[in-house]
Amino acid sequence: xxxxxxxxxxxxxxxLAADICGGPTVLIARTDAEAAKLITSDIDExxxxxxxxxxxxxxxxxxxxxGVDTAIARGLAYSKFQQQEFTHGKExxxxxxxxxxxxxxxxxxxxxxxxxxxESSVEALAxxxxxxxx
Numbered sequence: 001x002x003x004x005x006x007x008x009x010x011x012x013x014x015x016l017a018a019d020i021c022g023g024p025t026v027l028i029a030r031t032d033a034e035a036a037k038l039i040t041s042d043i044d045e046x047x048x049x050x051x052x053x054x055x056x057x058x059x060x061x062x063x064x065x066x067g068v069d070t071a072i073a074r075g076l077a078y079s080k081f082q083q084q085e086f087t088h089g090k091e092x093x094x095x096x097x098x099x100x101x102x103x104x105x106x107x108x109x110x111x112x113x114x115x116x117x118x119e120s121s122v123e124a125l126a127x128x129x130x131x132x133x134x
């Protein structure tokens with residue numbers, strides 16, 4: 001999982017690029033904060049209450065406490081900006097898409113495990129909401 005700061009910066013960057021290019025754009029964002037076990041950085045103060053110790057994976061990720069509280073905190077950190085985007089998008093014909101129409105975590109897990117010979121600590125399907133749904 002990336003930090004809340006990174007998530008907001010990526011949305012701003014994508015929106016700026018879309019506005020400059022002037023073409024049709026689809027932005028897809030997803031969080032598995034409820035099931036996530038790792039985070040890229042400890043820099044964001046909103047994420048710090050959920051970081052477990054100072055141990056890191058071999059790839060340098062921090063371990064986090066996953067669950068509903070983590071998902072709610074991350075959603076609240078991002079929701080104000082997201083609502084502004086949705087309001088703007090509705091004026092331009094935005095239509096929401098549920099994540100079940102485009103998920104594919106299992107595929108990406110197979111790719112990363114092929115590359116790392118099964119040694120990755122960043123698999124996403126096991127324990128995720130997608131695993132329960134599909």
